[in-house]
Every structure is written in C-alpha cells, then in structure tokens.
Amino acid sequence: MTIRLSQRQRLYNAVLLLAATALLTWALSIRVGMIPPLGHLTNPWQGFWQNMERDGVPELLMESDKLRSTVTVRYDERGVPHIFADNDYDLYFAQGLVTARDRLWQIDFQNRAAAGRLAEIIGPDAVNYDRAQRRLGMIYGAEINAASFMADPRTAEMVQAYADGYNAWLERLNPKDYPVEFKILDADPEPFSPLDCGLLLMNMSQTLSSGTRAHAQTNARALLTGDIYHLLYPDELPWVDPIIPPDHKWNFDPIEPPSPNPGFVPDKVRDLPLRDIDPGIGSNSWAVDGSKTESGYPILSNDPHLSVTFPSIWYEIQLNSEGINSYGVSLPGAPGVIVGFNEFLAWGATNTGSNTLDVFEIEFRDESRTEYLHDGEWKPMRMRMEEIHVRGDDPVIDTVLYTHHGPVTQPFDEKAAPDRFPQGHAIQWIAHQPDHNVLLSVYKYNRARNQDEFETAMRHFTNLPQNITYADRDGNISIGHMGRFPVRFFGQGSYISDGRDPAYDWNRFVPFEHLPRSFNPDRGFVSSANQAPTSREYPYYLGRHYAGFSRGARINEILAGSNNITTGFFEEMLMDNHSPPAEKILPFLLSMLDRDGSRVSPESDRNPEAGDGGRNGNKDNKGSKDRHIGNMIADMLGQWDYSFDADSPIALFYTYWESQFHNALWDPLFNPIDAFFSRPDYTTTSRLLLDGDHHVFPVDVRQAVNRSFHESVDRFVNRYGGNPDRWHYGRDRAMRIGHLAMLPGFGHDHIVASGTPDAINATGTRHAPSWRMIVELGPEIQARGHFPGGQSGNPGHPGYDRAVQDWAAGTFHDLHFWRSASDDTARTTSILLLEPAPR
Amino acid sequence: MLFLLVLFSAFLLQFIMPWWIVVVVGFLTGLLSARRPWQNFLIVFAAIGALWLGASLYIAFIESTVLLPRMAGLLQLPHAWMLFVVTALTGALPASLAALGGSWLITRDAETADDI
Numbered sequence: 001m002t003i004r005l006s007q008r009q010r011l012y013n014a015v016l017l018l019a020a021t022a023l024l025t026w027a028l029s030i031r032v033g034m035i036p037p038l039g040h041l042t043n044p045w046q047g048f049w050q051n052m053e054r055d056g057v058p059e060l061l062m063e064s065d066k067l068r069s070t071v072t073v074r075y076d077e078r079g080v081p082h083i084f085a086d087n088d089y090d091l092y093f094a095q096g097l098v099t100a101r102d103r104l105w106q107i108d109f110q111n112r113a114a115a116g117r118l119a120e121i122i123g124p125d126a127v128n129y130d131r132a133q134r135r136l137g138m139i140y141g142a143e144i145n146a147a148s149f150m151a152d153p154r155t156a157e158m159v160q161a162y163a164d165g166y167n168a169w170l171e172r173l174n175p176k177d178y179p180v181e182f183k184i185l186d187a188d189p190e191p192f193s194p195l196d197c198g199l200l201l202m203n204m205s206q207t208l209s210s211g212t213r214a215h216a217q218t219n220a221r222a223l224l225t226g227d228i229y230h231l232l233y234p235d236e237l238p239w240v241d242p243i244i245p246p247d248h249k250w251n252f253d254p255i256e257p258p259s260p261n262p263g264f265v266p267d268k269v270r271d272l273p274l275r276d277i278d279p280g281i282g283s284n285s286w287a288v289d290g291s292k293t294e295s296g297y298p299i300l301s302n303d304p305h306l307s308v309t310f311p312s313i314w315y316e317i318q319l320n321s322e323g324i325n326s327y328g329v330s331l332p333g334a335p336g337v338i339v340g341f342n343e344f345l346a347w348g349a350t351n352t353g354s355n356t357l358d359v360f361e362i363e364f365r366d367e368s369r370t371e372y373l374h375d376g377e378w379k380p381m382r383m384r385m386e387e388i389h390v391r392g393d394d395p396v397i398d399t400v401l402y403t404h405h406g407p408v409t410q411p412f413d414e415k416a417a418p419d420r421f422p423q424g425h426a427i428q429w430i431a432h433q434p435d436h437n438v439l440l441s442v443y444k445y446n447r448a449r450n451q452d453e454f455e456t457a458m459r460h461f462t463n464l465p466q467n468i469t470y471a472d473r474d475g476n477i478s479i480g481h482m483g484r485f486p487v488r489f490f491g492q493g494s495y496i497s498d499g500r501d502p503a504y505d506w507n508r509f510v511p512f513e514h515l516p517r518s519f520n521p522d523r524g525f526v527s528s529a530n531q532a533p534t535s536r537e538y539p540y541y542l543g544r545h546y547a548g549f550s551r552g553a554r555i556n557e558i559l560a561g562s563n564n565i566t567t568g569f570f571e572e573m574l575m576d577n578h579s580p581p582a583e584k585i586l587p588f589l590l591s592m593l594d595r596d597g598s599r600v601s602p603e604s605d606r607n608p609e610a611g612d613g614g615r616n617g618n619k620d621n622k623g624s625k626d627r628h629i630g631n632m633i634a635d636m637l638g639q640w641d642y643s644f645d646a647d648s649p650i651a652l653f654y655t656y657w658e659s660q661f662h663n664a665l666w667d668p669l670f671n672p673i674d675a676f677f678s679r680p681d682y683t684t685t686s687r688l689l690l691d692g693d694h695h696v697f698p699v700d701v702r703q704a705v706n707r708s709f710h711e712s713v714d715r716f717v718n719r720y721g722g723n724p725d726r727w728h729y730g731r732d733r734a735m736r737i738g739h740l741a742m743l744p745g746f747g748h749d750h751i752v753a754s755g756t757p758d759a760i761n762a763t764g765t766r767h768a769p770s771w772r773m774i775v776e777l778g779p780e781i782q783a784r785g786h787f788p789g790g791q792s793g794n795p796g797h798p799g800y801d802r803a804v805q806d807w808a809a810g811t812f813h814d815l816h817f818w819r820s821a822s823d824d825t826a827r828t829t830s831i832l833l834l835e836p837a838p839r
Numbered sequence: 840m841l842f843l844l845v846l847f848s849a850f851l852l853q854f855i856m857p858w859w860i861v862v863v864v865g866f867l868t869g870l871l872s873a874r875r876p877w878q879n880f881l882i883v884f885a886a887i888g889a890l891w892l893g894a895s896l897y898i899a900f901i902e903s904t905v906l907l908p909r910m911a912g913l914l915q916l917p918h919a920w921m922l923f924v925v926t927a928l929t930g931a932l933p934a935s936l937a938a939l940g941g942s943w944l945i946t947r948d949a950e951t952a953d954d955i
Binding site: 007010011013014015017018020021024025028029036038039040042043044045046047048049050051052053054055180184743744745746795796797798800 | 854902908909922942946
C-alpha cells in the first residue's frame with residue numbers, strides 16, 4: 001500500500017516523531033523512580049557490560065606523587081591483598097587504594113547511609129531514614145570522632161593516607177569504570193575524607209552499641225505488678241556462665257556511684273508502636289592455652305555475627321611495614337586490621353550488652369523548647385541544623401535540639417522513620433563522647449609484640465565496647481570487657497533516666513584497671529558469647545541486657561571437657577549446631593503434649609484460620625490424618641538431638657512450634673497492653689516453665705503447649721507438605737544473603753546452611769558468622785578462616801560470592817601470612833606495584 | 840554500505856560520547872541519506888542493533904558472565920539472554936526512530952513517499 005502525504009503533513013509527522021524520539025532518549029538517560037537509566041546502563045561501552053570482569057586481579061603499575069617509596073601489593077589466590085610498604089603513610093595509602101579498588105561503592109553507600117544522606121541519591125523516599133540518622137547525631141558523632149583521631153599524629157597520618165589512597169584510585173576511574181551500583185542508581189562516587197572514617201566508626205557504633213531497652217523496660221516495670229515483673233524480667237538471665245569465671249576475686253576499691261533522687265518515676269512511653277525488639281547480633285570468641293592443645297601452643301577463635309550482606313562487611317588484608325606485620329579483616333572505610341593477628345599475638349572480639357546508650361526524660365521550660373531543667377537550673381538547648389538534600393526535590397531542613405547529654409532524637413511534629421526512641425527524650429551515647437580514639441587502639445594492637453603492649457593499646461579501646469579475647473606466642477591467654485563505662489548506681493541506664501538529676505550524668509568512669517578481666521585462668525581457656533561479663537559479685541553495675549546462656553554455656557562445656565585440641569577441632573566447634581535452649585525445654589514440652597489427641601483435639605481447638613479447614617476431603621479423615629502427622633512429628637522431636645543440621649527434617653518444625661508456643665503463652669498478657677515493650681526472654685520463660693512457676697502465665701500451660709503444637713503442625717504441613725522425607729531444615733528455611741542496597745538479583749538466595757542463633761554456628765536469617773578465624777600461636781603462626789562473600793565487591797566478578805558455599809559447608813581456607821615481599825612468592829597470583837612519582 | 844558507515848561511525852563515537860550519540864548518528868543518517876525514510880529506519884536499526892549486540896556478545900565472550908543473571912534479576916527479566924535483546928533494542932530503537940524522523944524532515948515532495 002502506498003500512502004501519499006502532503007509535505008505539511010510529513011513535516012508535522014517528522015517533528016512529532018523526533019520529539020517523541022527525543023523524549024524516549026531522555027527517558028532512557030534518567031532514572032525514573034527506581035527504574036535505572038537503561039540507555040546508560042545497557043550501553044556496552046559505558047554500562048553494566050563494562051563491569052563484567054574475568055576471574056583474578058589484573059596486574060597493575062600505578063604512580064602517585066604522594067608516595068614516599070615503592071609499595072608492593074601481592075594478591076593471593078583468593079584475592080587477598082598483602083601490602084608490603086616501608087613506612088606508615090605508604091602502608092595506609094595502599095590499604096585505602098586496594099580497598100577502594102574492590103569496595104568503592106560499598107564504602108560510598110555505607111557512609112551516605114550512616115550520615116543520613118541517602119535521599120541525595122534515592123530521593124524523597126529516603127528522607128525519613130535520613131532524618132532519623134541525623135537525629136541520632138551520626139554526623140555530629142563523626143565530627144567528634146574525626147576531631148579525636150586527627151588530633152593524634154599517628155592516627156591522623158593513618159586516616160589521611162587511607163583517604164589519599166582511596167582518592168588516588170577514584171581519580172583514575174572514568175565513569176565507565178564506576179561500580180555497577182552507581183550506574184543503576186544514577187549516582188557518582190564522592191572523594192573520601194577523614195570525616196568518612198568517622199562515619200564508618202559511627203556506623204559500627206550504631207550497629208554494635210546503639211541498642212537500648214530502657215523505654216521498653218520502663219514500660220514493663222510500670223505496667224506489671226512487682227512480683228510478676230521480677231519473675232518475667234529477672235536482673236540476670238538463668239543458667240548463664242559469665243565471661244569472667246564467677247569465682248574471680250575483685251581486688252580493688254570501687255568508685256562509689258552517685259545516689260539518684262529516689263522519687264523519680266519515668267513516664268510510660270505510649271507514642272511508640274507495639275513491637276518486640278530484634279534479638280540483635282552476637283559473636284563468639286575463645287582462646288585456649290597450651291595445656292589444652294595438642295601442639296602445646298595457644299589457639300584463638302573468633303566469629304563475629306553481624307548482618308551478612310554483599311559486599312561483605314569485612315575485607316581481608318595483610319599489612320606489612322616497618323614495625324607492623326598484621327593479618328586479618330578490616331572494615332572497608334577504616335585503616336588497620338580490626339580482627340586478626342600479627343607475628344606475636346592474636347585477638348578476637350564479641351559485642352557486649354553493657355549499657356552504652358541512655359535515654360533521658362527531659363523537662364522543657366516551655367513550648368519553645370529552648371531551655372531544659374538540669375540540676376535545678378534552666379539550661380539552654382543547643383541547636384544543630386541538619387540539611388537533607390533530596391534528589392528531585394527541595395532540601396529538608398531539620399533543627400535538632402541537643403542537651404548536654406546528647407540529641408533529642410524524635411521530632412515533635414511527626415515521627416522520624418524508625419521508631420527508636422520516645423518523643424521528648426534525649427540520648428547519651430558512648431559514640432558521641434569526645435576524646436575517644438579507637439583507631440589509636442587499632443594502630444597499637446596491630447603492632448603489639450606482647451601482652452603489655454596489647455594492654456597499652458586496649459586503653460584506647462573505649463568508644464566501641466567489646467569483649468576482647470587475646471592469645472600470644474609466649475603462651476598467654478586473656479579476656480577483657482573493654483570500653484569506657486560510666487560508674488552507675490544499680491539499674492542506671494537500664495530504665496529511662498532522669499534528665500533533671502545530675503546523678504544520672506556520665507561523670508566518672510570505671511577505671512581501666514577495674515574492668516572485668518581474666519588472665520591465664522586455671523581452667524586453661526577464656527571465652528565470650530555476648531553473655532553477662534561477670535557475676536553479681538563485680539562491684540560495678542554495667543547493664544542487664546546480655547545474651548542468654550546458650551552459646552556461652554555450650555562453648556564453656558566443650559572447652560572444659562576437651563584436651564589435645566587442634567585447629568581442626570575448632571573448625572568443627574565453630575560449625576556446632578547444637579541448641580542448648582532446645583535441649584532444656586523440649587523434653588518438658590513433649591511431656592505436656594497430649595499424644596492421643598483426646599484432651600485437645602485438633603478439630604475442637606484449632607484456630608480456624610490456621611489450618612486449611614478440611615478443604616481437602618472429609619473432616620474426620622483429615623482429623624485422623626492430622627493426629628497421625630502430629631504423633632509422627634512428636635516422635636521425631638523425641639528422637640531429635642537438638643542439632644540444627646541442614647539435613648534435619650524436624651529442626652524447622654521446632655522453630656515454628658517454639659515461636660507459636662511463646663505467642664500462645666504471652667499474647668493474652670501483652671496484646672491488651674498498648675505500649676512499647678519487650679517480651680520476656682525465651683530462656684526466662686523456659687526457667688519459669690521448668691521450675692513450675694506456672695501461675696505467672698495468663699493461660700493454662702498445658703493448653704498452650706497443645707494448642708500451639710497443633711497450630712504449628714497445620715502451618716508447617718501446609719507450607720512443607722506432609723512427607724517428612726522432604727523436610728530439610730537447611731533448604732526449607734531459605735536463608736539468603738542480600739545486597740547492601742537490597743538490589744533485587746544481587747543477593748544470594750537459597751543458601752543451604754546449618755545453624756541457628758542459639759547454636760555456636762549462629763546462622764540466623766539475617767545475622768550470621770560474618771568471619772570465622774582460628775589462629776594457632778606457634779613459632780610459625782597458622783591461621784584459617786573464611787567469610788560469606790568474597791574480596792571483590794563487584795557483582796560482575798566471579799569472586800563476589802565465591803566463598804559462600806565454603807562458608808555454609810564449614811570449609812576453611814589457609815590464611816597466607818607472609819613475612820616479607822619475597823616470602824612464598826609461588827602463591828602470588830597478581831601484583832600491584834605502587835611507585836612514587838616525581839612531585 | 841550505509842549500514843557499515845553507520846555501524847563504524849557509531850562504533851568510534853561510542854568511545855568518547857555517551858550512549859545517546861547513536862541517536863544523533865541515526866538522525867544525521869536520516870538527514871543526509873537519500874534513501875527512502877523506512878529504508879533509513881531499517882538500516883540504522885540493523886546497524887546500531889548489530890553494533891550493540893555484537894559488543895555485548897564480545898564482552899560476554901571474553902569476560903565472566905556472572906553479572907548477567909544478576910542484572911536480569913534486577914530488571915525482572917526471566918532469562919539472562921534477554922539482556923542482549925534489551926541492550927540491542929535500547930540502542931537500535933531510538934536511533935532508528937531518529938533516522939526516520941530525520942528522513943521525513945528533509946523529504947521534499949510527495950513523489951518520494953514511502954511504500955509501507
């Protein structure tokens with residue numbers, strides 16, 4: 001067919017088509033919502049195709065006029081950089097450079113997220129998140145941190161060199177070389193400044209030490225009668241074996257805490273939603289001395305459990321220069337080795353539940369909120385302007401009020417996104433305190449040659465409180481509850497504090513010499529798994545929200561009963577899936593279970609919404625089938641060894657039942673209470689059940705056991721079918737490791753892994769062992785380890801997620817610890833040579 | 840011949856210009872080529888499509904392809920191979936539409952109208 005068009009029509013069509021084409025071209029060049037700019041992204045010359053890399057690390061020679069002499073970086077077969085420099089500046093310059101080479105986007109994104117600057121790249125959806133970060137004082141704290149580490153010449157040089165190295169890498173990139181996430185989000189990387197290092201430290205503080213249950217605990221105390229409250233929330237959790245053995249003698253005169261005004265009753269917190277608190281993160285670390293090992297040398301183990309993501313939170317590295325030869329994992333965005341070892345000693349860390357963030361009730365003078373009451377005086381509020389830039393929108397200005405304690409975290413007009421803290425309250429947080437320089441501690445312990453030097457380094461380990469495990473080649477082991485902790489009266493900080501009363505101020509701190517420590521204990525081992533650091537005999541009050549007995553008790557039981565220990569034994573121990581809490585309570589639950597179904601029949605007592613209601617055929621048949629499956633499951637539980645092995649058919653059912661059972665027990669008590677609270681700990685509940693304190697429960701325990709069991713059977717069978725041959729804990733629980741920015745497709749789904757948060761192999765759904773390390777401190781250090789990810793942060797590199805399978809399976813890798821640039825060169829797979837350029 | 844000219848000029852310009860240079864190449868082809876508008880459209884579509892497809896295939900051949908299933912997941916494509924199609928179309932479609940528009944713009948009279 002032939003169409004004849006007039007010239008005018010044709011011109012009109014041409015202009016229309018060209019306008020539409022221009023519009024299409026424009027639309028393909030910008031990000032619309034979260035749809036990436038497809039033109040840029042798919043273009044083979046600049047888009048994601050340019051991020052596809054072959055395996056290994058390319059050889060490279062780079063020059064920089066900032067370097068003082070040549071630096072050799074040898075990459076091993078797993079892509080771990082081993083840096084050989086001859087002065088501090090060059091060493092940390094190279095660390096910044098190689099970390100940027102592998103993790104540029106991660107560092108950029110992490111720091112923006114920490115600072116509350118995500119709206120700049122995400123858009124208006126991120127404003128609430130940013131606002132909450134600003135109100136937590138993240139940039140304020142980063143400035144304080146940066147002022148501290150820039151005031152010491154060693155850490156100032158360390159951070160500046162790291163930043164210079166990072167920026168040297170960034171400068172040589174063209175936009176086509178930017179990590180693919182920048183292309184997807186249509187953003188550009190920023191240069192690294194010392195403040196970014198402060199933000200990284202704040203990020204770690206937020207992860208590790210911003211937790212508080214003060215307002216939840218205040219509500220629980222206010223809303224429950226005294227007896228019930230103390231039974232449900234005991235000062236100490238049951239069966240806990242503290243980090244420092246309970247028979248330890250404290251030979252010092254403690255500083256007396258101040259006495260608060262006894263009349264203070266904090267207001268109940270009603271403006272936060274009902275929710276339970278995330279059980280949070282944990283870690284294990286232990287060390288045994290030579291008396292317990294086959295070789296006669298100490299062995300140390302550490303597995304910090306953090307939220308596991310791609311790229312990994314850790315970056316493996318060796319730093320070798322004048323006065324330092326250290327290997328371990330670093331945090332992308334900070335210089336030094338955080339957890340690892342050197343030629344003389346090894347160290348590990350676990351987080352602590354000691355109070356590090358207090359919530360203060362503030363009395364404002366009037367609606368203007370320019371003054372607040374403290375120590376009988378009206379004191380002026382300080383104000384800090386926070387300007388949040390928003391992609392595609394006007395900036396948002398937020399004025400944050402600061403008392404001398406710290407920021408007033410919740411705004412008065414509306415809530416900032418995560419409902420962390422109640423309105424009208426200020427927080428005081430260890431991360432905001434001046435004159436803390438944890439990087440100086442890193443600097444010193446990386447270089448420490450013996451216990452004394454390590455001790456000196458630990459004096460600076462103040463604002464990221466941790467339990468630090470230690471072992472050295474001289475045969476010593478030790479553990480310490482490190483950090484700076486205010487001298488508190490009993491209970492201080494565990495409930496809402498009185499912002500008017502100076503007794504709640506942080507004025508005096510537990511002296512370093514008084515911190516809970518244990519050196520070379522007779523039992524031949526030290527360990528920590530986030531449990532309480534000490535028994536009640538310790539003269540200072542540190543807090544009350546520590547991990548339950550499970551992992552700590554299991555570790556101590558195994559270590560106490562083992563001799564001739566090898567690193568291989570610790571590899572197996574790290575993969576131990578036994579759950580002590582399940583062992584404690586399951587026999588009781590089974591004893592309460594009505595096996596023939598006559599007392600609580602599935603029909604009469606089942607929640608009608610939980611089952612499939614007899615849709616599949618006749619009700620009587622289903623009832624008897626249910627009873628059959630129920631009895632079979634009960635039999636399987638009776639034979640279960642409490643081990644959350646991937647191939648266990650019954651472990652997942654147990655987690656269903658445990659959770660249903662706790663809901664059945666506590667819902668009637670807590671659901672009617674319209675306030676923010678935390679439910680009793682599972683182990684406290686178990687203790688009440690086992691000790692027969694059943695009067696505290698609002699329901700009949702036997703009925704709750706049976707009802708929850710049948711509900712769980714229904715749910716479980718609906719979800720996983722009725723054939724136990726097909727039940728598989730590791731597969732069915734569908735563990736996944738997501739991408740840091742939650743980009744779909746960039747995570748790793750369907751990881752088949754053993755473990756549970758209560759086992760030593762604490763592989764939960766979000767938090768899991770993020771690095772496992774075993775170090776034997778003989779004449780030649782032997783170390784093994786792995787983490788669930790890879791050195792490369794590039795999703796287009798085969799190493800991005802390479803170690804996930806080995807991590808899940810418990811396969812460890814040798815960590816190559818080289819003494820010099822020419823040691824064991826056969827294992828070098830690639831070299832990066834950094835040369836000083838003429839200035 | 841025109842096919843090769845479009846392909847090579849776009850190929851060279853890609854190294855120094857953003858992706859939308861292919862749209863400019865398409866438009867100029869439409870303006871300058873004496874062929875019929877729909878012929879220009881098809882030639883530019885084929886040339887830019889072949890260029891982008893060829894370049895992406897080449898990269899996939901020499902580098903690791905672990906990124907492809909991830910990108911497919913991100914873009915909600917059921918199969919990773921569809922990325923090659925999406926890539927070729929993203930370049931070819933706007934470029935060829937620009938060629939058609941350019942051709943229409945300079946067509947002088949009704950006699951050279953297209954057969955559709």
